[in-house]
Amino acid sequence: MVPPDPNMRVSNAEREAIIARLHAATEEGRLDLQEFADRSREAYEARTYGEVERLLADLPETTGTLATTTPAPAAAAGPAELRLNPKASSVERKGDWLVPRKLAVDAKASSVKLDCRHAKINSTQVEIDLNLIASSVELVLPAGAYAVDENIDVVASSVENKASYQGVDGIRFVLYGRMKISSVTVRHERRFLWWRW
Structure with a gap:
């Protein structure tokens, strides 16, 4: 997937998606509440992809999964x-x-x-x-x-x-x-x- 042009404008829907990723990272313990508040404010103030890229740079691409994580067994049906x-x-x-x-x-x-x-x-x-x-x-x-x-x-x-x-x-x-x-x-x-x- 080609990364977006850093000078391209960010839409409201994309800002909300960024906030959702920040919120998920906070629930996982990757960010504390002050970091979440600061980054959320910056996401709402951002105009371009270049401005929001750094807000997610130290977070995994999909929250909760790391490349080194071993997948859980598929047969985990659990108790009835x-x-x-x-x-x-x-x-x-x-x-x-x-x-x-x-x-x-x-x-x-x-x-x-x-x-x-x-x-x-x-x-x-x-x-x-x-x-x-x-x-x-x-x-x-x-x-x-x-x-x-x-x-x-x-x-x-x-x-x-x-x-x-x-x-x-x-x-x-x-x-x-x-x-x-x-x-x-x-x-x-x-x-x-x-x-x-």
């Missing part, structure tokens, strides 16, 4: 089921984790966050069996995925599904089970400027 049983605790799964076909969450007086945005999902459907007492569950879905929550027995609890089916055939998350004095929130990634959570 994952059970989480927190008691008066906080549990979080995020980043590059393997989502099985079924998750069982048996929580008492606990909070559970399942962030699937960057997770490895090897099936078209993920079942989540809930057994909650005085607990909260937050499920963050990857882009294109949706959730179905029609078979949950609810007692003094709330279910907020902000990622229901919208006509896109992505990964389907099926929530079922029972809840007492608990809450479940299902959502997609939130965005504000270059922040994602």
